Amino acid sequence: IAGITQAPTSQILAAGRRMTLRCTQDMRHNAMYWYRQDLGLGLRLIHYSNTAGTTGKGEVPDGYSVSRANTDDFPLTLASAVPSQTSVYFCASRNRETDTQYFGPGTRLTVL
Amino acid sequence: GQNIDQPTEMTATEGAIVQINCTYQTSGFNGLFWYQQHAGEAPTFLSYNVLDGLEEKGRFSSFLSRSKGYSYLLLKELQMKDSASYLCAVLDSNYQLIWGAGTKLIIKP
Numbered sequence: 001i002a003g004i005t006q007a008p009t010s011q012i013l014a015a016g017r018r019m020t021l022r023c024t025q026d027m028r029h030n031a032m033y034w035y036r037q038d039l040g041l042g043l044r045l046i047h048y049s050n051t052a053g054t055t056g057k058g059e060v061p062d063g064y065s066v067s068r069a070n071t072d073d074f075p076l077t078l079a080s081a082v083p084s085q086t087s088v089y090f091c092a093s094r095n096r097e098t099d100t101q102y103f104g105p106g107t108r109l110t111v112l
Numbered sequence: 113g114q115n116i117d118q119p120t121e122m123t124a125t126e127g128a129i130v131q132i133n134c135t136y137q138t139s140g141f142n143g144l145f146w147y148q149q150h151a152g153e154a155p156t157f158l159s160y161n162v163l164d165g166l167e168e169k170g171r172f173s174s175f176l177s178r179s180k181g182y183s184y185l186l187l188k189e190l191q192m193k194d195s196a197s198y199l200c201a202v203l204d205s206n207y208q209l210i211w212g213a214g215t216k217l218i219i220k221p
């Protein structure tokens with residue numbers, strides 16, 4: 001692995017179903033983030049984690065949950081998907097020395 | 113409230129110069145980032161300004177004026193591959209990024 005990976009690349013999901021988006025980084029960054037990106041809007045922060053074992057809510061956390069059991073993994077779960085959660089989801093991690101965030105390739109999620 | 117404004121779309125000609133502006137009002141300021149995002153891809157880091165002035169990196173330069181809440185990204189010698197969205201983001205007092213909606217840059221031959 002080099003950088004951040006996300007899975008799946010894309011998914012079509014029926015409303016009401018549970019879904020977990022996976023994110024793994026190999027850069028040993030402490031801070032990680034989940035964003036959603038919708039047409040015409042900036043990236044919006046869903047949840048973040050400053051270090052393993054801690055998480056926090058971002059701008060749009062409702063309907064989403066996260067966990068951070070270790071440094072490398074930061075999964076995002078939709079407990080009961082709704083059509084408004086149709087979006088592109090990006091995971092990112094932050095280099096503490098430069099404050100630069102690095103992004104995974106994204107997951108395109110469609111909820112029908 | 114927190115607000116970052118940048119133009120929705122700009123058009124420029126191959127070989128020319130284009131300046132993309134960004135104005136911001138945020139709770140705290142710990143730096144301003146520019147990212148490039150090609151269609152269907154993830155954002156990639158371009159530049160970071162924390163002090164006033166111009167940072168030059170090859171064909172790309174970024175300028176910051178903290179007193180005016182203003183930044184611009186300058187792209188020189190435009191190439192077709194520069195067609196992308198350019199995202200302005202401010203690192204706020206909690207060290208979280210607040211993002212503008214992005215400027216879609218269209219390069220014409």
